[in-house]
Amino acid sequence: MSHTAPGVTPRQIADQHVETVTDLDPMTAEMLGTRPGSDLLPDYSPEGRQAVADASRATLAALDTAGDPAALPAAERRTAKLLRERLEASLAEHEAGDNLRELNNLMSPVQRLRSILLTMPKNTDEDWQVVARRLQRVPQALRDYRAGLDAGRAQGLTAAPRHAEVVIEQLAPEVVGDWYRRLVAPAPEQLRGELESATATASEAMADLRAYLADSYLPASAGTEDAVGRARYLRGARRWTGLTLDPEDAYAYGWEEYHRLYAEMTAVADAILPGASPHAAMDHLNAHGEAVEGEENIRVWLQEFMDRAISELDGTHFDLADRVKQVESMIAPPGGAAAPHYTAPSLDFSRPGRTWLPTMGETRFPVWPLVSIWYHEGVPGHHLQLAQWRHVADTLSTFQISLGQVSASTEGWALYAERLADELGLLTDPAHRLGYLENQMLRAIRVIIDIGMHCKLRIPAGAGFHDGEVWTPALAQEFLIGHSGMPESFNVSEIVRYLGIPGQAISYKLGERGWLAGRDAARAARGDAFDLKTWHMKALSLGSLGLDDLADELAAL
Numbered sequence: 377m378s379h380t381a382p383g384v385t386p387r388q389i390a391d392q393h394v395e396t397v398t399d400l401d402p403m404t405a406e407m408l409g410t411r412p413g414s415d416l417l418p419d420y421s422p423e424g425r426q427a428v429a430d431a432s433r434a435t436l437a438a439l440d441t442a443g444d445p446a447a448l449p450a451a452e453r454r455t456a457k458l459l460r461e462r463l464e465a466s467l468a469e470h471e472a473g474d475n476l477r478e479l480n481n482l483m484s485p486v487q488r489l490r491s492i493l494l495t496m497p498k499n500t501d502e503d504w505q506v507v508a509r510r511l512q513r514v515p516q517a518l519r520d521y522r523a524g525l526d527a528g529r530a531q532g533l534t535a536a537p538r539h540a541e542v543v544i545e546q547l548a549p550e551v552v553g554d555w556y557r558r559l560v561a562p563a564p565e566q567l568r569g570e571l572e573s574a575t576a577t578a579s580e581a582m583a584d585l586r587a588y589l590a591d592s593y594l595p596a597s598a599g600t601e602d603a604v605g606r607a608r609y610l611r612g613a614r615r616w617t618g619l620t621l622d623p624e625d626a627y628a629y630g631w632e633e634y635h636r637l638y639a640e641m642t643a644v645a646d647a648i649l650p651g652a653s654p655h656a657a658m659d660h661l662n663a664h665g666e667a668v669e670g671e672e673n674i675r676v677w678l679q680e681f682m683d684r685a686i687s688e689l690d691g692t693h694f695d696l697a698d699r700v701k702q703v704e705s706m707i708a709p710p711g712g713a714a715a716p717h718y719t720a721p722s723l724d725f726s727r728p729g730r731t732w733l734p735t736m737g738e739t740r741f742p743v744w745p746l747v748s749i750w751y752h753e754g755v756p757g758h759h760l761q762l763a764q765w766r767h768v769a770d771t772l773s774t775f776q777i778s779l780g781q782v783s784a785s786t787e788g789w790a791l792y793a794e795r796l797a798d799e800l801g802l803l804t805d806p807a808h809r810l811g812y813l814e815n816q817m818l819r820a821i822r823v824i825i826d827i828g829m830h831c832k833l834r835i836p837a838g839a840g841f842h843d844g845e846v847w848t849p850a851l852a853q854e855f856l857i858g859h860s861g862m863p864e865s866f867n868v869s870e871i872v873r874y875l876g877i878p879g880q881a882i883s884y885k886l887g888e889r890g891w892l893a894g895r896d897a898a899r900a901a902r903g904d905a906f907d908l909k910t911w912h913m914k915a916l917s918l919g920s921l922g923l924d925d926l927a928d929e930l931a932a933l
Contacts, residue, residue, distance in 0.1 A: 386448065389439055390775035391773050391774045393779070394774045394779055396435075397428060398410060407722075416510075416513065419517075421521075421524055425475055435459070439460055455776060459780065461618055469611050469612075469615060473531055480539050483880075485517075486521075486543055490555065490709075493507065494559070497727065501566075504564060505570070508573075511571070511578045512574050515577065529593070536597060540590075542872050544594070551711040552711065554711075556575035556578060602849050606623070610879075613879035615879060616882070618785070619922060627824065629885075630820050630824040633823070641654040641814065654813075665807055666743050667741055668743060671707050672707075674741040674746075675706065678705040678750055682703050682731070685750075686703075686755050692909070694760065694909060694916075700764055703728060703754055708732040708733060710734075713734070714870070715870070715873070718759060721763055721766055725763075748811045756793040756797070760793070784884075784886055785887060785920050788891050792887075795816075814861055818859075820885055821859060823885050826881040828852070832846050832847065841858075853867065886923060890930075893930075894933075898931050911933055
């Protein structure tokens with residue numbers, strides 16, 4: 377519970393909230409690196425979630441005493457607005473019971489319990505002993521999670537069957553076994569026995585959860601629709617964007633971007649393979665374009681790519697501190713979703729920022745789509761923003777760079793970073809530029825099908841694809857596959873992801889729109905005095921912002 381003295385500032389209130397939640401949620405502590413040596417795991421039971429909600433309400437009550445945000449200094453005003461918006465969005469989902477049906481292929485407790493183990497330090501014997509103790513706690517963590525799912529079932533709140541099915545697949549014994557073997561493989565020989573015993577305990581608990589999902593939860597979820605409906609979708613959109621969403625406006629914007637990008641893709645495809653459609657050109661590049669063989673070779677290739685990007689951009693379009701320049705390329709363990717992703721450094725940079733490539737069993741990696749993706753995940757995308765936040769943490773509240781993170785602010789920056797690479801002439805190779813346009817197209821399609829599926833909107837007349845029909849997951853998958861150069865497994869995983877995490881998929885493109893609007897307004901206001909490098913560094917040092925505020929704050933820089 378948050379206890380705040382009279383007269384404290386919003387930043388102090390926000391930072392106290394982080395401390396309170398860090399005590400309640402070891403995942404937060406591990407990501408921030410603020411509880412070294414902790415072997416605890418999050419409590420996903422109804423009681424554990426209620427404790428976090430109670431802390432949020434207490435923090436909001438404390439914030440009420442901090443005065444009118446409009447009268448505060450700019451940094452305090454931003455903190456106060458973000459804190460209130462984030463806590464109110466979270467409480468809205470809690471009160472609706474959304475977190476009692478949290479089951480999906482990417483961001484549910486199953487994946488978070490793996491992530492905390494991946495993130496832990498593993499440099500000394502003592503570190504590995506903490507890993508072993510934390511592995512021993514996995515059974516209780518999964519019992520707590522099951523209690524939450526059961527509470528949801530009792531209220532008629534279940535995830536759709538496909539989400540249980542995909543997690544059951546992720547928890548297949550061979551997948552779980554391989555995941556844990558990889559986790560402890562670097563451990564010292566003298567600790568191998570202790571760690572193997574602990575991984576056996578965790579594996580058995582995962583097998584029990586798999587049986588529960590297959591035998592109990594899956595039958596109980598029968599009849600639950602894939603689409604979550606407008607009310608829940610708007611709660612999810614608020615969580616991921618910090619925006620009071622107008623679904624019809626965003627849906628129309630998605631279609632506008634789709635048509636613009638398809639025209640550009642058609643022209644670039646013709647340059648790669650005369651007369652070819654974008655899809656045919658992508659198939660050609662997959663079969664005959666530049667590719668890297670082997671997991672370790674692609675990891676090294678991506679590391680060298682990020683190192684080169686830092687060298688090219690530092691001093692010209694960014695001014696980077698030495699510790700911000702450290703980023704590691706990693707291969708993601710099996711058993712997760714197909715999308716590449718990034719994990720931020722700890723607050724003290726003892727754990728560096730890392731990009732993760734899921735190989736999905738592949739050993740040959742065409743590079744045409746990876747160039748733009750690694751501008752997004754690494755440099756100048758996620759890594760520059762999130763590492764810079766930590767570098768300037770003394771000027772921000774800890775909340776702004778951790779619990780208060782808004783997906784649209786971070787994913788919007790990363791998509792803006794891809795566009796910036798194109799603007800700076802880093803994507804002149806037609807194959808690389810087609811990869812960039814395909815990534816942009818994916819984000820536009822996400823807006824269309826995420827809103828379309830969940831809000832059951834109609835496909836507009838003249839779209840050239842099932843005109844006038846109401847979106848369904850099957851239509852969404854057909855539409856995505858028809859415009860994607862990625863393997864079918866990736867596209868199927870994407871649809872499952874959108875259905876299980878409503879509102880997250882739109883944060884990229886809508887976030888980019890906010891970043892571009894802010895930059896355009898700042899340039900218009902400054903005229904010839906506008907300096908892009910200066911603007912970039914100020915923008916990257918603001919901390920998190922929701923889309924209701926992002927463009928205005930960026931315009932004022």
